[in-house]
Amino acid sequence: MTGAVSTADLVTWIRAFRDAVQQHKEELTALDSAIGDADHGSNLARGMDAVVAKLDTVPASPAELFKTVGMTLVSSVGGASGPLYGTLFLRMGPALATEGTVDAAALGAALRAGVEGVVARGKAEPGDKTMIDALLPALNAWDAAGDDLAAAARAAADAAAAGRDATEPLVARKGRASYLGDRSAGHVDPGAASSTLLIEALAATVAA
Amino acid sequence: MTGAVSTADLVTWIRAFRDAVQQHKEELTALDSAIGDADHGSNLARGMDAVVAKLDTVPASPAELFKTVGMTLVSSVGGASGPLYGTLFLRMGPALATEGTVDAAALGAALRAGVEGVVARGKAEPGDKTMIDALLPALNAWDAAGDDLAAAARAAADAAAAGRDATEPLVARKGRASYLGDRSAGHVDPGAASSTLLIEALAATVAA
Amino acid sequence: MKKFVNDPADVLAEALIGIQAIHPELRIDTENRVILRAEPTRPGKVALVSGGGSGHEPMHGGFVGRGMLDAAAAGEVFTSPTPDQVLAATQAADSGAGVLHIVKNYTGDVLNFEMAAELAEAEGVRVASVVVADDVAVQDSTYTAGRRGVGTTVVLEKIVGALAEEGADLDAVAVLARRVADSGRSMGVALTSCTVPAAGRPTFELPEDEMEVGVGIHGEPGRSRVPLASAREVARMLVDPIVHDFGDPVGPAIVLLSGLGATPLIEQYLLYGEIAPLLADAGVDVQRVLVGDYITSLDMAGASLTVVKADDEMLRLWDAPVVTPGLRWGA
Amino acid sequence: MKKFVNDPADVLAEALIGIQAIHPELRIDTENRVILRAEPTRPGKVALVSGGGSGHEPMHGGFVGRGMLDAAAAGEVFTSPTPDQVLAATQAADSGAGVLHIVKNYTGDVLNFEMAAELAEAEGVRVASVVVADDVAVQDSTYTAGRRGVGTTVVLEKIVGALAEEGADLDAVAVLARRVADSGRSMGVALTSCTVPAAGRPTFELPEDEMEVGVGIHGEPGRSRVPLASAREVARMLVDPIVHDFGDPVGPAIVLLSGLGATPLIEQYLLYGEIAPLLADAGVDVQRVLVGDYITSLDMAGASLTVVKADDEMLRLWDAPVVTPGLRWGA
Numbered sequence A, B: 001m002t003g004a005v006s007t008a009d010l011v012t013w014i015r016a017f018r019d020a021v022q023q024h025k026e027e028l029t030a031l032d033s034a035i036g037d038a039d040h041g042s043n044l045a046r047g048m049d050a051v052v053a054k055l056d057t058v059p060a061s062p063a064e065l066f067k068t069v070g071m072t073l074v075s076s077v078g079g080a081s082g083p084l085y086g087t088l089f090l091r092m093g094p095a096l097a098t099e100g101t102v103d104a105a106a107l108g109a110a111l112r113a114g115v116e117g118v119v120a121r122g123k124a125e126p127g128d129k130t131m132i133d134a135l136l137p138a139l140n141a142w143d144a145a146g147d148d149l150a151a152a153a154r155a156a157a158d159a160a161a162a163g164r165d166a167t168e169p170l171v172a173r174k175g176r177a178s179y180l181g182d183r184s185a186g187h188v189d190p191g192a193a194s195s196t197l198l199i200e201a202l203a204a205t206v207a208a
Numbered sequence C, D: 001m002k003k004f005v006n007d008p009a010d011v012l013a014e015a016l017i018g019i020q021a022i023h024p025e026l027r028i029d030t031e032n033r034v035i036l037r038a039e040p041t042r043p044g045k046v047a048l049v050s051g052g053g054s055g056h057e058p059m060h061g062g063f064v065g066r067g068m069l070d071a072a073a074a075g076e077v078f079t080s081p082t083p084d085q086v087l088a089a090t091q092a093a094d095s096g097a098g099v100l101h102i103v104k105n106y107t108g109d110v111l112n113f114e115m116a117a118e119l120a121e122a123e124g125v126r127v128a129s130v131v132v133a134d135d136v137a138v139q140d141s142t143y144t145a146g147r148r149g150v151g152t153t154v155v156l157e158k159i160v161g162a163l164a165e166e167g168a169d170l171d172a173v174a175v176l177a178r179r180v181a182d183s184g185r186s187m188g189v190a191l192t193s194c195t196v197p198a199a200g201r202p203t204f205e206l207p208e209d210e211m212e213v214g215v216g217i218h219g220e221p222g223r224s225r226v227p228l229a230s231a232r233e234v235a236r237m238l239v240d241p242i243v244h245d246f247g248d249p250v251g252p253a254i255v256l257l258s259g260l261g262a263t264p265l266i267e268q269y270l271l272y273g274e275i276a277p278l279l280a281d282a283g284v285d286v287q288r289v290l291v292g293d294y295i296t297s298l299d300m301a302g303a304s305l306t307v308v309k310a311d312d313e314m315l316r317l318w319d320a321p322v323v324t325p326g327l328r329w330g331a
């Protein structure tokens, strides 16, 4: 699994993300307690459980898979993260071929379409202290890493983690944390933390 | 002040009782928290403050004094203890001459009339874990002590204290503590505690 | 103590100022701490007067208005009102047709209303009394103070208030009142203690993993302390003793589930969702139901369930219009 | 966590079961978690649809009924409903005359309602939206998510519901809705945190001697944490920022003081007693006032004050009959 992934591999990624969310559920909720409303962990866990429940049979193509993931997240998560994560996947699907495997460039393009969708929906800019602050650096690192899928994913995951950590000192300008004004500084953004889990799960999957 | 007390002495007693109630207010409320509704201290304190506010001029006679005390307690305390303490004093007045000083026998008779009034109103029997369990032994000790006022009051106060302590193991059958059934055992009755303060204040006053 | 108060000694007086500002349709006698309808009692109408310690809002002042009470005497927090207060309420409410005193069975309430009734009758006011003693958590006995009065009071005030509004005389009003009082049973549970403002600390300590079953609405400890249970189990702890106490099948009934002050509506909804099937299983045919804060215990977290056996007359009167801060329909 | 719950994951589903048992005049779509009037929307009547996270009861489900909402979508606790839910509510409520979405300004609510509106319009339903953003605790700015929506929502649902009941068309309904939304300001304070059932512990820690000023109704921390203050001082902390934000003299207004879930009515009365004179001093001419639990934050102790500038039309519509679990008068 160096150059390309099959739909089944992508399902493995999605399952790994669900496991990571479950494992870090309390941590995500604790982050959301500090600057939000204490539900980000349970929101995403509920959504990813719903997603995995739909993946007993592997979808026909990556496009199909991402459509299922996106629709399920939209219809089961709610909150801010539901439409945003939902949009991420809903936009990834159409960017991919409906058959065969997916290489680094294709997956990078799909991710870009997804993240652009998130920006279009949520109107967040870099530095607003949102999931964008993990996703955008990840994307840029991916593109810079070149053709090797595992290397691209690894670079993206590291960049996401760095982006996540960099949200800590920021004053939030979007989402619920923005109500806190200056008091939002000093806490990592929960959505940036969960997005990092997503990219990290991808890196782990393609490295396996 | 060995044989008899004046109205002014009796006012001193009432003031001393107010002071004792204020001093033990939290303690009385704590006792009432355990087996009641956490207001006995503030109830009596409110009532005795109202009483003392009416005693700037010394009443014409003991009868007058006790009427004022009783009426004021009835109209300012509320709860179970308001009508009961009120009745105690309202019944003491008519038992006394309207002039001159009061000796041990006369004060004993007045107390008896008062306590009988409490029993008539509240229908409590000895051992029901109420103020009666301090007041009745006090009365009996008073009568047994003979003519000396200070000795009678001292004996009554000691008997009240013993009666109060003896309420601890009892299961309440009257008042709010009765709702607790067996769980009322193991706590001193708040009304027995405040009644003991009343008789103790008298003993201290006539000993002075 | 985390409360919206100034000096704890002023809680009642200041709450009454707020009630007056909120409810121009009520009149507050600040000196006597009596809450009245702004309109005097219609001549010929029997007046309903209740009252009790404060801290149970909306009861009783919140049930003053057309179709329910004519006046309520507000005692200090958890302290029954004095005879003077009840007398003032009685005299102000009487139109000449007499007054029904609705008394919850607590020693203090009974004694103070008793004295007030004596005083009122000496002033020429006809007074009848009904005592509500519906709390099945308390063992009943002629040797004790008997059962406490809880939620049946609210149901009684509504039903009997409607009868009085129709122009029934004092005897008829009192007869119905006693019938409703006899038809009700209640049971409560607390998850936390309340804090009396003047005391400044919780009346009792309840560990994080325990609850009080059979608690009183003045923070009197309950009959037993048990491990914290699920809503499903709590529902059973409330329903079973009530049904058992009725003995015979209950049939048609009015049901009230009241939060005790700090329990939010979502939990009350959920709890009632567990109670409803248990009542049905036990033969209680719920004809009308109220869920919300009707008879509270300051900031106690908990709930109290009341079931009142109801015949057709009681249901008809229940449905009659009522316009009070706490209950309103039909107008 | 001391709550009447079973499995925290089932809180919403089980609360809906309770609501259905209590309110036969409502219909619950359990699959979509939508609360509807039992009677379908009258042909020609514009439907009002709202919704949001649960935990704010009686809002929104408790405001479904004649004269107010036609349907409410109930999200998980503190989580805005999904587009599917809002779509289901919208389609079920539409009589053909179109649907007004009443949305509180939280990113989640706005995004989910936006997606739902797109989906509904694709299905041929005309949708207009109004966003309530009245919380003056939040600094407003085009670069941020803007202000939160709080108590003005309730006032808006009542007033605009009455207009829809009169048969106004979607445009007129939407215009009035935006006018009411623009006329309201709110400010809240918390004495304790709430506890989200799924989280199992308080969202924030608040020492015994501190309070959060400007707290959100989802337990979002406020703008500042200050020493615990008297009701008199708290009243000023609520009134001043609202009056200041209005700038111009307010004049006639509808005022709502809502408890946040664990604050008993007696404290709300007392607090309003302090608020009323401050409002008068500031030129707010209080024409109508509601005090009680209308928009809550689970078991948070605290209160939220809302002032809505009201013209004659708004007052007339406010007084029109309303028959919902949470607000009822005139019928």
Ligand SMILES: Nc1ncnc2c1ncn2[C@@H]1O[C@H](COP(=O)(O)OP(=O)(O)O)[C@@H](O)[C@H]1O
Residues within 6 Å of the ligand: A032, A036, A037, A039, A040, A043, A044, A078, A079, A080, A081, A082, A084, A118, A121, A122, A123, A124, A129, A130, A131, A132, A174, A175, A176, A189, A190, A191, A192, D078, D079, D080, D107, D108, D109
């Ligand atoms: N406008 C936005 N654009 C991008 N991400 C956002 C935006 N608003 C919020 N988020 C992300 O959503 C996360 C919160 O998700 P969640 O807690 O599930 O929703 P809610 O705030 O509705 O409770 C934030 O940590 C942030 O990363």
Ligand SMILES: Nc1ncnc2c1ncn2[C@@H]1O[C@H](COP(=O)(O)OP(=O)(O)O)[C@@H](O)[C@H]1O
Residues within 6 Å of the ligand: B032, B036, B037, B039, B040, B043, B044, B078, B079, B080, B081, B082, B084, B118, B121, B122, B123, B124, B129, B130, B131, B132, B174, B175, B176, B189, B190, B191, B192, C078, C079, C080, C107, C108, C109
């Ligand atoms: N029937 C009664 N007869 C005599 N004393 C009683 C009776 N009922 C209660 N008491 C006394 O009253 C005390 C409680 O007074 P208090 O707390 O002021 O009233 P409440 O119980 O109404 O809150 C009890 O401790 C008890 O001594």
Ligand SMILES: [Mg+2]
Residues within 6 Å of the ligand: A032, A036, A037, A038, A039, A040, A079, A176
């Ligand atoms: Mg959140």
Ligand SMILES: [Mg+2]
Residues within 6 Å of the ligand: B032, B036, B037, B038, B039, B040, B079, B176
């Ligand atoms: Mg007491």
Ligand SMILES: [Mg+2]
Residues within 6 Å of the ligand: B037, B039, B079, B080, C053, C078, C079, C080, C108
């Ligand atoms: Mg008391």
Ligand SMILES: [Mg+2]
Residues within 6 Å of the ligand: A037, A039, A079, A080, D053, D078, D079, D080, D108
């Ligand atoms: Mg949320």
